[in-house]
Amino acid sequence: MLQFTTSINFKISFSLILFSFICIPISYSQNTVMCFDGSNDYLDMGQNVGNGVRTMELWFKPDTVINSSLPNHKYLIVREIGSPNNNEFNIVFLKTGSINSGALQFTARNASNVASKVLSNSKSWNANQWYHLAAVIHPVNGTMLFIDGVKQTSTNVSTAPTTSVLSSTTVGGTPAISDRYFKGCLEDVRFSSKAEYTVDFSPSCPDLAVTDSTLGLWNFNGTSDSIAIDSSGNSYHADIYGTTRDSSIILCSSSPSFRKKYNVDKTENESLMPNDEGSAFSKLYPNPAKDQSAIYLSETVDR
Numbered sequence: 001m002l003q004f005t006t007s008i009n010f011k012i013s014f015s016l017i018l019f020s021f022i023c024i025p026i027s028y029s030q031n032t033v034m035c036f037d038g039s040n041d042y043l044d045m046g047q048n049v050g051n052g053v054r055t056m057e058l059w060f061k062p063d064t065v066i067n068s069s070l071p072n073h074k075y076l077i078v079r080e081i082g083s084p085n086n087n088e089f090n091i092v093f094l095k096t097g098s099i100n101s102g103a104l105q106f107t108a109r110n111a112s113n114v115a116s117k118v119l120s121n122s123k124s125w126n127a128n129q130w131y132h133l134a135a136v137i138h139p140v141n142g143t144m145l146f147i148d149g150v151k152q153t154s155t156n157v158s159t160a161p162t163t164s165v166l167s168s169t170t171v172g173g174t175p176a177i178s179d180r181y182f183k184g185c186l187e188d189v190r191f192s193s194k195a196e197y198t199v200d201f202s203p204s205c206p207d208l209a210v211t212d213s214t215l216g217l218w219n220f221n222g223t224s225d226s227i228a229i230d231s232s233g234n235s236y237h238a239d240i241y242g243t244t245r246d247s248s249i250i251l252c253s254s255s256p257s258f259r260k261k262y263n264v265d266k267t268e269n270e271s272l273m274p275n276d277e278g279s280a281f282s283k284l285y286p287n288p289a290k291d292q293s294a295i296y297l298s299e300t301v302d303r
Contacts, residue, residue, distance in 0.1 A: 032220050032221065032222075032245035032246060032247055033059075033061075033185045033186065033187040033220055033245070033246055033247075034172075034185065034186050034187070034218075034220045034228065034240075034243050034244075034245060034246075035184070035185040035186075035243060035244050035245070035246045036172040036173070036181065036182050036183060036184060036185070036186070036242075036243050037181075037183060037242065037243075038063070038074075038181050038182060038183025038184075039181060039183075040173075040175070040178070040181060040241070040242055041172055041173070041181060041241060041242035041243045041244075042170045042171060042172040042173040042174060042175065042181065042241050042242070042243070043170060043171040043172055043218075043228055043238040043239065043240060043241070043243060044168055044169075044170050044238060044239040044241065045168070045169045045170065045171060045216060045218075045236055045238045046168065046169070046236050046237075046238070047166045047167055047168050047169075048166070048236070049169055049191055049215055049216040049230075049234070049236040050079045050089065050162055050167070050168075050169035050191070051162060051163070051164035051165065052161045052162060052164055052193050052215070053089075053137075053161055053162040053191045053192070053193065053215060054136065054137045054138070054139075054161045054192060054193055054194055054195045054196075054213075055134060055135070055136050055137075055190070055191070055192040055194065055195055055196040055197070055213075056077055056091065056106075056134070056135045056189075056190075056191055056192075057132070057133060057134035057135070057188075057189070057190050057192075057196070057208070058076065058077070058132075058133055058171075058186055058187065058188060058189040058190070059130055059131065059132050059133075059186065059187040059188050059203075060076055060130070060131055060133060060182075060184060060185070060186050060187075061128060061129060061130045061131070061184050061185045061186075062125050062126070062127055062128075062129075062182075062183065062184040063127060063128070063183045063184045063185075064127045064183065064184075065124070065125065065126060065127045066093050066102060066124070066125040067101075067102045067123060067124040067125070068096055068101040068102040068123055068124075069096050069101075069102075070093055070094070070095045070096055070101065070102060071095060071096060072095050072179045072180055073092050073093065073094060073095045073098075073180045074092065074093040074095075074173075074180055074181065074182045074183075075090055075091070075092050075170075075172065075173050075174060075180050075181070075182060076091040076092065076093075076104075076133070076171065076172070076182055076186070077089075077090060077091045077169065077170075077171055077189075078090040078091070078092070078169070078170055078171075078173070078174050078180075079162075079167055079168070079169045079170075080170070080174045080176045080177065081165070081167050082176065084113055085109055085113055086109060086110070086111055086112070086113045086163075087109060087110070087111055087162075087163040087165045087167070088107075088108075088109045089106075089107060089108040089109065089162050090106075090107055091104065091105070091106050091133065091135055092104070092105055092107070092180070093105075093125075093182075100119050100123060101123065102122075102123030102124055102125075103119045103120045103122070103123045104119070104120040104122075104125075104133065104145070104147070105117055105118070105119050105120075106118050106135035106143070106145050108137065108143070108158065108162055109163075110158075110160060110163055111163055116137075116143050116156040116157075116158030117143075117154075117156060118135070118143050118144060118145040118152065118154045118155060118156050119145065119152065119154040120145060120147050120152050120154075121147070121152050121153055121154075122147065130187075131147060131148055132146075132147070132148050132149060132203035133145070133146070133147060134146040134149075134196065134197055134203075136195050136196065136197050136198070137158065137159065137160070137161055137162070137195060138159065138195035138198060139159050139195065140159065141155075141159075141195075141198055142155055142156050142157045142158055142159055143155065143156035143157075143158050143159075144197075144198070146197055146200075146201070148203060149197075149200055149201045149202050149203050150200050151197075151199065151200055161193070171186065171189060171218075171238070172186065172243065175241075185246060186220075187219075187220060188204070188207060188208045188217075188218075188219055188220075189216075189217070189218045190208045190214060190216070190217045190218075191214070191215040191216045191217075192211070192213045192214055192215060193213045193214075193215055194211075194213035196213070207219050207221070210231055210232050210233065214232045214234075215232060215234060215236070216230050216232050216234060216236040217230060217231045217232045218230060218231070218238055219231055220245065222245075223245070224240070225240060226239065226240050227239065227240060228240055
């Protein structure tokens with residue numbers, strides 16, 4: 001039995017429920033997330049994978065609270081080309097002084113440097129909490145942003161995928177701008193040539209899967225200090241610059257509010273919020289190996 005104590009003196013007890021179709025044990029050494037120090041860590045995904053993209057998605061966990069006091073923009077994904085910025089795109093937390101400081105913004109610029117932008121509803125992000133993000137460019141419905149599977153209010157009429165140029169796409173920051181590195185962990189980065197989502201959805205857990213529209217998929221299920229393997233079959237293996245692998249845990253559930261309220265990491269005394277929806281069925285994550293191994297948990301609250 002795993003036990004965690006909440007910050008408001010609730011005890012959360014988890015009892016393992018193991019199903020016959022599940023392969024146990026999970027090798028956590030092979031099921032890792034990628035962590036960034038916020039100073040100079042990043043992944044270089046190569047010069048072609050950012051072309052013709054209609055969906056970019058990932059899980060992210062900030063190490064510290066991000067809000068309207070953020071001193072500098074912080075990139076999750078970026079293709080930085082430089083002035084006059086034609087053909088660039090990025091997913092970025094906006095710094096203090098911006099109109100929407102603290103928000104996540106997805107921007108894509110075309111060959112004429114016309115920018116399409118969409119914003120998250122939230123302008124504040126908890127430390128050590130996992131969130132799922134998906135930026136989508138639909139050929140009819142335009143540009144959208146989803147946080148934890150929920151479509152955000154902000155939309156844009158632009159329907160064109162990212163432009164095709166020879167320029168590196170990086171994750172976690174870019175050496176071209178030294179003060180915009182993200183500090184925290186990322187997981188399950190996927191680029192797709194199809195608009196994968198148009199309405200609210202439940203984020204994939206465990207690993208995202210390769211589909212016919214997958215351009216690149218990085219589950220970070222490896223041990224190399226220099227290369228993050230692309231599972232798409234397109235060989236867009238990412239070069240690692242300083243990032244480290246970690247066996248942090250994401251708790252997923254069929255209930256979006258349950259998934260967002262709980263924050264489980266590998267320490268025993270992690271702060272948890274009690275579930276106000278009664279008992280819920282949930283899955284311990286990250287990344288059971290591609291044989292779909294998983295550990296399932298049922299949770300009870302002792303008040």
